[in-house]
Structures are given as C-alpha cells and as structure tokens.
Amino acid sequence: MSWRADVLTLFPAMFPGTLGESLAGRALEAGTWSLKATDIREFGLGRHRAVDDTPFGGGAGMVLRPDVVDAAISSVADDRPLIFFTPRGAPLTQAKVRELADGPGVILVCGRFEGIDQRVIEARGGEEISIGDYVLSGGELPALVLLDAVVRLLPGVMGHAESGTEESFSQKLLEYPHFTRPAEWDGRAVPEVLTSGNHAAIASWRQDQAIAITKTRRPDLYAQFVATGAPAP
Structure with a gap:
C-alpha cells in the first residue's frame, strides 16, 4: 500500500x-x-x-x-x-x-x-x-x-539510499560542503583532499567540516551532537 x-x-x-x-x-x-x-x-x-x-x-x-x-x-x-x-x-x-x-x-x-x-x-x-x-x-x-x-525518504524515491543518511540533520550535524567540476573556478580550487582518492581522508575531512559548520551556525544542534557522546573538537 x-x-x-x-x-x-x-x-x-x-x-x-x-x-x-x-x-x-x-x-x-x-x-x-x-x-x-x-x-x-x-x-x-x-x-x-x-x-x-x-x-x-x-x-x-x-x-x-x-x-x-x-x-x-x-x-x-x-x-x-x-x-x-x-x-x-x-x-x-x-x-x-x-x-x-x-x-x-x-x-x-x-x-x-x-x-x-x-x-x-x-x-x-x-x-x-x-x-x-x-x-x-x-x-x-x-x-x-x-x-x-x-x-523523498520513501523507499525508491531517491536514486541513492546514502542520500538520505549523509545529509544535514541525519547525525545531528549540518551537511559538509559539496564540490563538482571544474576543479578550479574563478580562481577557487576544490579542496585537495577531495581529489586525492583517499576515501578515509575524505570521510574525515567531511566529518570535520560538518562539525565545524554546525558548531558555528547551529550551536543548539552542535550541543545535541556532543550530548550523543561524540568527541567535541
């Protein structure tokens, strides 16, 4: 149904x-x-x-x-x-x-x-x-x-299941920034780690970015994140 x-x-x-x-x-x-x-x-x-x-x-x-x-x-x-x-x-x-x-x-x-x-x-x-x-x-x-x-969260609506788990608020954090081609635009380069191919480093960078952005823009949400037992940088 x-x-x-x-x-x-x-x-x-x-x-x-x-x-x-x-x-x-x-x-x-x-x-x-x-x-x-x-x-x-x-x-x-x-x-x-x-x-x-x-x-x-x-x-x-x-x-x-x-x-x-x-x-x-x-x-x-x-x-x-x-x-x-x-x-x-x-x-x-x-x-x-x-x-x-x-x-x-x-x-x-x-x-x-x-x-x-x-x-x-x-x-x-x-x-x-x-x-x-x-x-x-x-x-x-x-x-x-x-x-x-x-x-958008109903089964089959989004193309990738991960889209619903890695976005803002899914872990009491705002989402990390996104980048796409071209690698350099208007004198601005994509963060080097994202083109490194090192998936562990990319995941760590994204988590750090999400934490930093949440701490700055949504201290109320950041407090909830810390309360879950997550390490507070």
Missing part, C-alpha cells in the same frame, strides 16, 4: 504544486504515494458555506470554526497522524520527518485567518507543528514543505 496524504485546505488548487514535479512528482505518478486535497469550504455552513467566525474575547481577524473543521476531518479520518500547522507548534525536525515516512501516511489541516478553534485540535488529539519562527498566511506552504521532506 502506498503512503497516503490527505490535505484539508481552503485552497486545494495549491496542491500538488511543486510536489507534482521532479522526484516527488515521479513518485506520485508511480503510485509510491498518493495525495488528495479536500476543500474545507465543502463543509461550510449555510448558503454561503461559512467556515469562520469572529474570535471570542475580541481581536482582529477570523477563526476557523471547530464544527466545520471537525466535519472536514471526519471525511478522511483514520489511524494516520493528524497534524495542524500553527506558529506555536513544535518545530518540524528531520527525526519527525523520518517518523512520518515510516508510517502509513498523514492527514494535514491547513489553517487560515487567525487560526483554528483550539477545541477541535484538542478533541481530535492532533499535533501542532511549525516550520519556523515566522508567520505565514496559512498552512498550505508548511504542508508542502512537510510532504516534500517526507516523500
């Missing part, structure tokens, strides 16, 4: 978007995974298919109604993880991406306006996830980001 993704959104035309191209697109055509976008407005109320209302307690903006969102979820609900995208959610990590890739699929709820009534999130036992410390217009872009990250 293929990995299944259901996306609940007010803008279903945004899907598959970039997921219909390249590796993810080919895997979608091959049936490695499936994607269905459902319009939340189909479950709206009244003649105008209302999906939102003013927030209790006052304030600007509108909030997606719990009854409408719950009805949309009921149309696709099963044992797959249910995820709501909110700025206050837990950060999306590579570990979470791998966990989802190892499962049967996911149900993603894309908020809009000021967000989704908290009661439906709690009643459904959904998980709140954020892709960064900034605010977007809705959950559609985060959904595309999460799906792209997950799909």
Whole structure:
C-alpha cells in the first residue's frame, strides 16, 4: 500500500504544486504515494458555506470554526497522524520527518485567518507543528514543505539510499560542503583532499567540516551532537 496524504485546505488548487514535479512528482505518478486535497469550504455552513467566525474575547481577524473543521476531518479520518500547522507548534525536525515516512501516511489541516478553534485540535488529539519562527498566511506552504521532506525518504524515491543518511540533520550535524567540476573556478580550487582518492581522508575531512559548520551556525544542534557522546573538537 502506498503512503497516503490527505490535505484539508481552503485552497486545494495549491496542491500538488511543486510536489507534482521532479522526484516527488515521479513518485506520485508511480503510485509510491498518493495525495488528495479536500476543500474545507465543502463543509461550510449555510448558503454561503461559512467556515469562520469572529474570535471570542475580541481581536482582529477570523477563526476557523471547530464544527466545520471537525466535519472536514471526519471525511478522511483514520489511524494516520493528524497534524495542524500553527506558529506555536513544535518545530518540524528531520527525526519527525523520518517518523512520518515510516508510517502509513498523514492527514494535514491547513489553517487560515487567525487560526483554528483550539477545541477541535484538542478533541481530535492532533499535533501542532511549525516550520519556523515566522508567520505565514496559512498552512498550505508548511504542508508542502512537510510532504516534500517526507516523500523523498520513501523507499525508491531517491536514486541513492546514502542520500538520505549523509545529509544535514541525519547525525545531528549540518551537511559538509559539496564540490563538482571544474576543479578550479574563478580562481577557487576544490579542496585537495577531495581529489586525492583517499576515501578515509575524505570521510574525515567531511566529518570535520560538518562539525565545524554546525558548531558555528547551529550551536543548539552542535550541543545535541556532543550530548550523543561524540568527541567535541
């Protein structure tokens, strides 16, 4: 059975978007995974298919109604993880991406306006996830980001299995720099060790580079790496 993704959104035309191209697109055509976008407005109320209302307690903006969102979820609900995208959610990590890739699929709820009534999130036992410390217009872009990250890890999607194990975050480190032909460009030469043919030296150089870059750019991630018992240079 293929990995299944259901996306609940007010803008279903945004899907598959970039997921219909390249590796993810080919895997979608091959049936490695499936994607269905459902319009939340189909479950709206009244003649105008209302999906939102003013927030209790006052304030600007509108909030997606719990009854409408719950009805949309009921149309696709099963044992797959249910995820709501909110700025206050837990950060999306590579570990979470791998966990989802190892499962049967996911149900993603894309908020809009000021967000989704908290009661439906709690009643459904959904998980709140954020892709960064900034605010977007809705959950559609985060959904595309999460799906792209997950799909590339599905069996057979990437050409080389090592691609998923040697990249950033796989060992709580940022990835080492990459180089290709020409060996010299604009007065800049490729690091000599990479053309030496000494695979042990290359592996050591790449590890040292990954550690140094992580220590400088992501001290929080570097601390996690050191906590694993790895030697700290």
